Amino acid sequence: MKQTVISNSTVQVPPTFEGEDRDYFIALMEHVVQKNPGEPEFHQAVAEVLVSVVPYVNQHTKYKAAKILERLIEPDRTVIFRVSWEDDQRCVQVNRGYRVQFSNAIGPYKGGLRFHPSVSLGTFKFLGFEQIFKNSLTTLPIGAGKGGSDFDPKGKSDHEIMRFCQSFMTELARHIGKDVDVPAGDIGVGAREVSYLFGQYKRLNNRFTGVLTGKGIEFGGSLIRTEATGYGCVYFVQNMLQHSNQSIDGKTVVISGSGNVAQYAAEKAMQLGANVVTLSDSSGFIYEPAGFTQEKLEFVKALKLKGGRIKAYVDQFPSAQYHDGQRPWSIPCDVALPCATQNELDESEAQLLVKNGCIAVGEGANMPVTPEGIHVFLAAKIAYGPGKAANAGGVAISALEMAQNSMRLHWTRDEVETRLHSIMMSIHQQCVAFGSTPGTPYVNYVDGANIAGFRKVADAMMAFGIL
Numbered sequence: 001m002k003q004t005v006i007s008n009s010t011v012q013v014p015p016t017f018e019g020e021d022r023d024y025f026i027a028l029m030e031h032v033v034q035k036n037p038g039e040p041e042f043h044q045a046v047a048e049v050l051v052s053v054v055p056y057v058n059q060h061t062k063y064k065a066a067k068i069l070e071r072l073i074e075p076d077r078t079v080i081f082r083v084s085w086e087d088d089q090r091c092v093q094v095n096r097g098y099r100v101q102f103s104n105a106i107g108p109y110k111g112g113l114r115f116h117p118s119v120s121l122g123t124f125k126f127l128g129f130e131q132i133f134k135n136s137l138t139t140l141p142i143g144a145g146k147g148g149s150d151f152d153p154k155g156k157s158d159h160e161i162m163r164f165c166q167s168f169m170t171e172l173a174r175h176i177g178k179d180v181d182v183p184a185g186d187i188g189v190g191a192r193e194v195s196y197l198f199g200q201y202k203r204l205n206n207r208f209t210g211v212l213t214g215k216g217i218e219f220g221g222s223l224i225r226t227e228a229t230g231y232g233c234v235y236f237v238q239n240m241l242q243h244s245n246q247s248i249d250g251k252t253v254v255i256s257g258s259g260n261v262a263q264y265a266a267e268k269a270m271q272l273g274a275n276v277v278t279l280s281d282s283s284g285f286i287y288e289p290a291g292f293t294q295e296k297l298e299f300v301k302a303l304k305l306k307g308g309r310i311k312a313y314v315d316q317f318p319s320a321q322y323h324d325g326q327r328p329w330s331i332p333c334d335v336a337l338p339c340a341t342q343n344e345l346d347e348s349e350a351q352l353l354v355k356n357g358c359i360a361v362g363e364g365a366n367m368p369v370t371p372e373g374i375h376v377f378l379a380a381k382i383a384y385g386p387g388k389a390a391n392a393g394g395v396a397i398s399a400l401e402m403a404q405n406s407m408r409l410h411w412t413r414d415e416v417e418t419r420l421h422s423i424m425m426s427i428h429q430q431c432v433a434f435g436s437t438p439g440t441p442y443v444n445y446v447d448g449a450n451i452a453g454f455r456k457v458a459d460a461m462m463a464f465g466i467l
Helices: 019-035 040-059 061-065 068-073 121-137 158-175 191-205 228-243 260-271 294-305 310-316 347-355 371-380 393-407 413-435 445-464
Strands: 077-086 092-103 109-115 144-149 181-184 252-256 275-281 284-287 321-324 335-338 360-362 383-385
Touching (some): 061 445, 077 121, 092 121, 228 260, 228 413, 260 275, 275 310, 284 310
Parallel strands (some): 335 360
Antiparallel strands (some): 284 321
């Protein structure tokens, strides 16, 4: 791949781009980098969408004339605020809160809140931009937003987390609402944090509405929400394999991460007959040559719930091998599911996966494969499901929670999972419709997801006029 002429950026122009496509891509990316300096993750997220959508827009000039891409790249609204709170030693602490409301063209803003010390405005812009296309693909009427804080819940007491969440929501409450913006949980924001946030919103507004998703079952939450992203990722991979007349049953699966997404991706893959052999965290990975059992997976769930490191697994199950400071992509497999964090699978690791016989990759995390790694998968023509399609199960169930709240209903576990399965199948069908290569069985799921997601939002924006 050739480097672009864009300064202060490592974004790469696709080698197939020539003439009008190349010029338009470079012009858009120069604008993004100039307007959003020091935000490489956002630059990367935009570039990965433009790779697919620029040729489509040049073929459908009505979108170009209306500057739909230029408008989509700019958030509707960005809110940054101070969060002051008191710790257990009665010392005042100050954090920064964010909410990026990217697009409400097809529904109220929808997207998670992330609490982690590494976040920045660029983090939420990258995640919010991805959310536009992911939410569009779900077929449900939800727009896109993202937010959170540089607050670190690790090592904090329940009372400290409660005080922080209440202070955070006191400011955020004026910017959200069930028909305006419906946040959810994300990294560092689980059931406990959502409960504190929702309680404070209810207290401030004196009304019980579905303004947050990921709530407890007792007060408006949906079954399957915890499992949804992992389950949905596996359902999407199952659809990719079935499209090429294969099955996930009997396949060897390598998974990174050991949080909710990884745990439930492993669980659903095992239920469908796959042999899951790895899980990981930031310290290293464990390899179970014979595969995990449900008992062993339950140990991992309990371990991570207590904040333990994955290394402790081998003390309980000596059949496993622990690889310190490494990622699991060297293990031969049929299916790879990166479920940890962004840019965790690079070019050399992608080449190793292909060399070792991997036939399908499903992104459980957001943007876990680097652009160079994606290029390797596409060049090898393996089934590669990008995150905006493969990990859309979580936000899909969030939208179903919104529906249940609006109707004052509570669906059974089977009803919700049946709907999840149907949504992931619909997402796959959209990707096939816009990503198929004429005359071949190959589907470019990156193009399919980006174009299908873009088209729905773009048509809505066209209908509204210039806003």
